[in-house]
Amino acid sequence: MNQDYIKPDAWSIIEEGFDKGRVKSSESLFSIGNGAMGQRANFEEQYSGPSFQGSYIGGVYYPDKTKVGWWKNGYPEYFAKVLNAPNWIGINVFVDGETLDLNTCREVRNFRRELNMKEGYLARSFEAVLPNGIEVEVKALRFLSIEDDELGAIRFEITPISTDAEIRFEPYLDGSITNTDANWEERFWETLEVKTKSEKGFVVSKTLKTGFHVGTYMQSEIQLEGKEVSQKPEIKTGEDSVSFSYSVAVQKGKTTAIIKYAGYVTDMNHKESELIQAASGVLDKAVDKGFEKLKEDQKKAWAKIWEMADITIDGDVMAQQGIRFNIFQLNQTYLGKDARLNIGPKGFTGEKYGGSTYWDTEAYCIPFYMATKDQQVARNLLTYRYNHLEKAKENASKLGFSNGAALYPMVTMNGEESHNEWEITFEEIHRNGAMVFAIYNYVRFTGDFDYIPEKGLEVMIAIARFWHQRANFSKEKNKYVILGVTGPNEYENNVHNNWYTNYIGKWCIEYCLEMIDKVKDGFEDDYHRIMGLTSLNEGEMAEWKEVAEEMYFPYSEEYGVFLQQDGFLDKEIIPVAELDKTQRPINQKWSWDRILRSCYIKQADVLQGFYFFEDHFSKEELEKHFDFYEPLTVHESSLSPCVHSIQAALLGRMKQAYEFYLRTSRLDLDDYNKEVEQGCHITSMAGTWMSIVEGFGGMRIEDDKLSFNLQIPQQWNAYSFKINFRDRILKINVTNEKSEFSLEGEASLEIIVNGKNVELHPNNTVSV
Amino acid sequence: MNQDYIKPDAWSIIEEGFDKGRVKSSESLFSIGNGAMGQRANFEEQYSGPSFQGSYIGGVYYPDKTKVGWWKNGYPEYFAKVLNAPNWIGINVFVDGETLDLNTCREVRNFRRELNMKEGYLARSFEAVLPNGIEVEVKALRFLSIEDDELGAIRFEITPISTDAEIRFEPYLDGSITNTDANWEERFWETLEVKTKSEKGFVVSKTLKTGFHVGTYMQSEIQLEGKEVSQKPEIKTGEDSVSFSYSVAVQKGKTTAIIKYAGYVTDMNHKESELIQAASGVLDKAVDKGFEKLKEDQKKAWAKIWEMADITIDGDVMAQQGIRFNIFQLNQTYLGKDARLNIGPKGFTGEKYGGSTYWDTEAYCIPFYMATKDQQVARNLLTYRYNHLEKAKENASKLGFSNGAALYPMVTMNGEESHNEWEITFEEIHRNGAMVFAIYNYVRFTGDFDYIPEKGLEVMIAIARFWHQRANFSKEKNKYVILGVTGPNEYENNVHNNWYTNYIGKWCIEYCLEMIDKVKDGFEDDYHRIMGLTSLNEGEMAEWKEVAEEMYFPYSEEYGVFLQQDGFLDKEIIPVAELDKTQRPINQKWSWDRILRSCYIKQADVLQGFYFFEDHFSKEELEKHFDFYEPLTVHESSLSPCVHSIQAALLGRMKQAYEFYLRTSRLDLDDYNKEVEQGCHITSMAGTWMSIVEGFGGMRIEDDKLSFNLQIPQQWNAYSFKINFRDRILKINVTNEKSEFSLEGEASLEIIVNGKNVELHPNNTVSV
Incomplete structure (x- = not known):
């Protein structure tokens, strides 16, 4: 482990003491989200120290222009990136005119941050001595509403403890944000409108190229000792921003607070022209309920989630x-x-990793969602890929495949490929297998076979076509081989006959053929619809079958194990345990070629196959393969x-x-x-x-x-x-x-x- | 072929007729150079159409910040690029105040360009009707002096043919140039000084980061009907530029001309502080000689080159x-x-291809220079690599090699690696073999064995060390193998046991051991110096020998040929002749993975080995390999x-x-x-x-x-x-x-x- 400042606690993530070096780590760890939007744990008030700002809206992305050293045919020209969105949390705070900024305070005491997982909020408290000598106590709390997933709420309390003071709050919205991960340092957002209406503020922005319209909005109320203070704020609008300025004279020891309701509405859920209206509606409802009631609802919503998902x-x-x-x-x-x-x-x-969806979803996430939520949730995840089927076919066709074969992208936001390393984008084709495995896994768990005639079979046929075309017959081996792939173990590139890939490819074809038979028997209408749609015939299926039946698998008689790929035993086989610790992690210490020719495995590869298809192998076989491969595995993937x-x-x-x-x-x-x-x-x-x-x-x-x-x-x-x-x-x-x-x-x-x-x-x- | 506008001629490259679409092609084809500097065939006068400006100075480079999509350990942070240098050829020409610009002329007639290879000059002539209706005839001729390789000379003649006209010449120097090939659109040059001294103009510039100092200079004279016209020009200086303006009233049918002497002096050959002085010296000499004499000398210099090199x-x-x-x-x-x-x-x-030196020099260029020049020239090419030996050791050490092993860079300007594709930079290690082959080839041709004890052996030892460490013992094969390489055929990446690489690796060790023995016998002092320097001992040499003797070579009994690499026969083998023509060139039509798993060969790979080591094989063996590999070769490399x-x-x-x-x-x-x-x-x-x-x-x-x-x-x-x-x-x-x-x-x-x-x-x- 590289940090141990998080306090042990059964229900909360807690940080105590202020350390500027930990700010960015904590911004990640204390992030909040509600499935529709999310926010890193950036401070509401100004912070001039190193920080990584991040506000994200699910599904809102930007196609950044590809940056590569050397272009290869097949790379996407643009690819979708997660976007930092307009700032809705900001509240500048001034104490007798002096900016509250933890980076410039003379002293920060009793700093505490808590991510309360049980109730779903982030709280922060501290005492600070400002540069002007005034001491204040601060308590901030915020959450993103589960119930109304367009809404965020913040309560920011401040108490001057050394003297009376004039406290000025400036809640603001700011649309002039940038991405850290931008290939060409371009701006991704354009501000369309900055508007205020009584105490409501709006910034309507549009993503460039993709044209997502987002309304960022806010409304605030001021309290003194828990009681609302009515005050006409001073309003400032800029090209991309709007701020309201409230001023409260506060006696020593008394507490003033600002409640800020804010968030996003987007044209994914509202008409483009009605964003401000929609935001007003959310605000009116929120103000009407009030902060305490919203917080209570949040607690209930999380209780319901925990009721089912807790371990x-x-x-x-x-x-x-x-x-x-x-x-x-x-x-x-x-x-x-x-x-x-x-x-x-x-x-x-x-922001890291560009687009949002990897094979991680199908291989690792679906079991969790299947078992802890209504089955519609996992079905939605499968449907996401079904909805991208045409794009997956386009992707395959770009790479030279035909006849409706599909290759799902390595990384995607909207179905288009969002990655460009040839050894991964073009060669890590095993991801196509995970798409089918997820369907199989879903039907096995939920018993919802209907998904297959309804949507799954079309995906499976397009993927079977891919495997059929991607394999070729080796005269030398008198078997079908799959050349030039990268397996789940990304510490091997462009290998031949990766066992996992060959195995899942073969299985995809066999499972698809099995499902075609089942659909033919029980869902005649769907069967005819799909056969008509795909023009699939017996001859093609016979060809698939031959590829599956005659697929080659590298095997070592000496060790009694399937080999990760052809030639694996040509490597120098030295267990990780014998590797000098100064050489770890090898992905930071070694050049890429050295990693590639070493025997070291980044993440389960053959064993991933044994995990997916556990019932195809005996426990003795598993043991043999585990004992052969695990000692060579450096586990440098979180998966x-x-x-x-x-x-x-x-x-x-x-x-x-x-x-x-x-x-x-x-x-x-x-x-x-x-x-x-x-x-x-x-x-x-x-x-x-x-x-x-x-x-x-x-x-x-x-x-x-x-x-x-x-x-x-x-x-x-x-x-x-x-x-x-x-x-x-x-x-x-x-x-x-x-x-x-x-x-x-x-x-x-x-x-x-x-x-x-x-x-x-x-x-x-x-x-x- | 994709163009056929070049007229057949035994001694000249000739273009007739003006076609804007051909301008950039012709700028390449009609380039001039003198070994120290070079110039694309850009027009002297303004040209507002599409054009690719290029003036280059041998050895002057800029370390551009690396641009890659995904960083891999071992990539150089910066790499050296060929630099577009300050413009010395420019002469703006005005006819009655109207700019002469072939892109805007009403008509261009009898356009003719000739690269006279026999005499070493570029000539251009045309008649044009300017937007103001005035017709002119133009003849321009320029060359880069072989004799004084800091000097260029231009004669630009113009004749108004429709009316009397006032002709204004504005010869200029311009330091505000950019590179087309720049990763981050940064400027690579800084102008230090702009100066004029009577009719001489100077722009002193410095490359950023590398700090090369370059003095660009000019001096002009004006003629009317072949006689010098004395005139005080109007002088304009800018931040990066200087121009002189001369005006001549010319009667219809009479000819005025400007002679411009210009070029570069650099701190590679002069003191930084004496560049202007050095440039003045070149100018004085040139003006003294005059254009006609310089041209006559140029002809003589080229005659001397042709005398030896012509075919x-x-x-x-x-x-x-x-x-x-x-x-x-x-x-x-x-x-x-x-x-x-x-x-x-x-x-x-x-500018393309970044740095200047590839293994092309050792594998393809040395024979030409050995046979058509004094042997010192080839020796200089070898010495270039000897001078980079320490950098090659650093490069190997970055990639995890030790004990003074050297890996020469794939692309370089100053000995440092200037390329960053892992499959090439880290894996195309066969280039190291070409370094040794060039020494062998040089000694074989020239008989200059002295080069080996003097310089060559140190290079060979460092390279033998590389091969020794790069191979590993395969228990499976009971042989030494070389894993994860790219051979000369770059349409295969990260292959195992590329026959060419294994063969030249083995040969490098054996030749080095043979040379150590020879040096030990005949050059005792050098022997002891080198052994001391390298700490090489018998034990290490015995290890090398074992690797060489027990090197593995993939071989097919069925075809009786060495295989390009392990697993080559798993591919679908379809001769290029049977490939649909619409699929060619495959590097433009196919995605990279498809190229990789195909059997198609970019350039000689096994056959490259048969070329280098022709005497190791029988003609029958060559024939068998040629008949096996050539039909699979698409020849998409110029080599x-x-x-x-x-x-x-x-x-x-x-x-x-x-x-x-x-x-x-x-x-x-x-x-x-x-x-x-x-x-x-x-x-x-x-x-x-x-x-x-x-x-x-x-x-x-x-x-x-x-x-x-x-x-x-x-x-x-x-x-x-x-x-x-x-x-x-x-x-x-x-x-x-x-x-x-x-x-x-x-x-x-x-x-x-x-x-x-x-x-x-x-x-x-x-x-x-």
Whole structure:
């Protein structure tokens, strides 16, 4: 770990003491979001020290002009980037005319920041001595409403404690913002209108090129000792900004406060011409309710989320804090209400990684959302890709594929490719497999087979076509091979016959053929519609089948393992444990070619396949492959430890499973990779959830039933989690002595525990 | 071919008729240079149409900040770029106040441009009707002096032909120039001083970061009907520029002219503080001599170059023009006087490709310079790399190599790496082999063994160390392997056991060990100095030897050929001839991954090895490999056809050899690759020379003797060339009936012709 300033606490992330060097890290860790928008933990008042401003609106992006050293055919000319949006949180504060700025204060005492995950707010308090010598006490609290996801609310209290003072609040909106991650230092926003209407302020902006219209708005009220102070503010408008100035004479020891209601409305949800009207409506409702009531509603909304999604861990507060932080961030990022949105690898905590959607969603996030939310949420995630199918076909066609073959982009916002490293963009094609695996996984878990005739099969056919065209017959091997790929292990590029890629490619074809048969049998209308739409015929399917049946897999007789790719054994095989610690992490210490020719594995690759297709292999086979590959794995991807944790647990290696669990659950809190400043690793947080539920809990689906093989790390006294299985809510509580299962609702449910069938009845706890 | 406007002529490149669409192409083709500086064929007078300005000074570069999409460890932060330098050619011309600008003239008639290669000048003439209706006739001629390589001279004549007119000449210098190839649109130059002294003008500039000081200077004289007109010009100076304005009243049909002497002096050859003084000296000498005498000297200087370097072809004017253009451009680019300079792939004809020196110099250019110049010239080219040895060691060390191993940069100006594509920068390591091959080739040709103890051995040891460390032992193969490389065929990346790379790596070690023994025997002092310097011991050498002896080479029993790399036969093997023509060139039509997994070869790779090490293989082996690989080769590198031409000739396939020859010799004149606008392919021009001398002429070195196997393409009546072999000048003349050899000088020489010894006596022609 690289930082340890976060205080252990079961429900909150807490920082104590002011350290300018930690500001950017904390801005990431204390981010708030409500699935539709998000805000880094930037201060409301002016801060002149190093800071990384970030306000984000889900789905609002900008196609930045590609920057590469050397152009390769097939690169997208533009690609979608997450956008820093107009500033709605800003409140400049002046004490007897002196600007409150923690970077210039003579002293800052009792600085405390709390991200209250239970109730969903960010609070901050401190005492400061301003340059003019006046001492003040400050308490700020803000949240982004879950209930009204266009609204944010801030209460900023200040108490002069050394003398009477004139406090001036200047709440403002500012549309003149820039992206840190901009290829050409261009501005991405244009301000269309700055308007005020009594005490409401509006800035209407438009993203350049994409033309998203966003209305940023605010309204404030001033209080003295908790009572509203009526005051006509002084209004200032600039080209891109608007501010209101309120002045209050405050006696020593008394408290004045500003409540700021603010946020965004966009033309994704309103007419372009009605943004100001929509914003006024949100404001009127908010003012009407008042801050306290909004905060109470927020608490309730989060209670409802936690009711289903919480995992408790007894006896290990660090682990408890870690898993709750992960669950909290996932819910802040994506609540599943809107099929146009997805789960960005940085969520609303930073700009990095351009577009928002990676194969992370399909491979790591869907299980979490399936099990902790209504099944419509996971369906929305699948639909997101279904809606991008035509773009995926265009993408494949750009790369020379034909006949409606689809290649989903490596990174995307709107279905178009948003990445340009040839070895990844063009070659990390295994992502196409994850799209199909997610459908399979969804149907397996939810039993919602209808998704396949409705939407899934079209995606599967286009992807099967891709694999069929992408493989070629090797006369030398008398088998089909897949050349020039990058597997999940990105520390190998342009390899031949990556086992994982070949395996998932073969499986995609076979699963698609199986589903075509099923749809033909049970959904005749859909079958004819899809066959007509795709012009698929028996001859083509026969060709697919041949590719799948005759797919080549590199294998070592000597080690009895599938090889990650052709030629893997030509490498010098030295376990990571024997590698000098000064050489780690190798992605910071070694040149790229050295990494590539080494045997070191960034993240699960062959083992990722064993994770997805666990039921295709025996435990002995898994053990052999785990023992061969894990010692060569440096886990320099946030997505690596979780898969290994689950597999170690399955192999009964609980000590190792727990070690992997720790690495994943506190990755950001402890800043393992020295980069939390740039944002949190949101998608891998779902892997942490999997480590507990699928790893320690051993949850699987077997023949349409939930199955568990429960274990508990020796560091813990107990843990519990809930699963929403086909609208039945199951709670599992595990202690060192026993496992308890209780079922909500009315119907009974048969599950499998340690291989044996167990009948659960509602409101009746079963101990095993 | 993509253009055919160049008129056939044995000694000149000629364009007739003005076509704005051809301006940029012609600016490249009609470039002039003198080895120290060069100038694209931009017009002297203003031209407002599309144009690509370029003035270049050998050795003056700028380290541009790297631009990449995704950073990889090991990339250089800055890399050296060829620089567009201050404009010295400019002469604004006004006719009765109207600007002469071919883009705005009402009519342009009889436009003619001639690059006179025999005498080394560029001439241009035309008649134009200006917007004000006045008709003028213009004749401009310029050259860059070979004799005084800091000097350029221009004569610009104008004749009003429709009416009397006032002609104003404004010769100027302009330091406010930019690079087309600049990563961040920064300015690379700073102007330090603008000065005039009587009729001399000076602009002293400095390159930012590198701090090269350059004095650009001029002096002009005005003539009317060939007689000097004394006139005090009006002087204008700007921040970066200086101009002189001369006005002449000219009667209809009379001719006025301006002579402009101008050029560069740099702190590479003068003290920083004495640039103006140095420039004054050059000007005084030039003015003293006068334009006509300078032009006469230029003719003589070129006659001397041609005397040795010319190749005549009888009966095929297109081929004659092509080879002379190649020889002319090579001599314009590099004359071998200065070991700090080298041969850029675009010479002085464009900016593309950043730094100036590639492995092209060692692999393709050295034979030309060895055979047509004094051996010191080739020695200077080797010394260039010797002088960069420490930088090559630093480069290797950045990539994780130790113990004084060296990796020469892929592209360089000053010894530092100037390229950043991991698959090339880090992986195209075969370039290190070319460094050693060039030494071997030089010693084989010149017999100058002294170079090895003096300089070459240190380079060879550092390179042997690199290969030793770069190979690793494969238990699987029980051999040493070289993983993760890009061979000369850049249409494969990150391959394992590229045959060419493994072969030249093994050879480098073996040749180095052989040379260590030789130096130990004959140069004891050097031996001890070098052993001390490098701390090389027997143990290390034994390790090298093992790697060389146990090197792995991929081989196909089925085809009886070495494989380009591991797994080559997994590809779909479809000859280029069967590829749809709409798919060519594949580097413009296909995405990069598709190119990579295809079997298509950009340029000779296995065959490049057979070319370098022809004597290691039988003719039958060559034939087998040629028949296997050539049909898969798309020749999309300018460096490919020449090697194939030589090998086709060796195999007696003269028809094919001639086809390859045509592709290489008129590559730029006919603009095969649709890119001559950006500059000419200078280094591959040396390959054209090789196609004739080593291909048709079959010249080799056998046991310290020149050997020939002469053939002639059926399209030709005769061809001749000269070889400077160890200070003996040999002329070879080949016709359909016979080959004639004549020797200059005083001593006799034994050569081998068609396998038989032939004794040549001075001034006595032998026919075979």
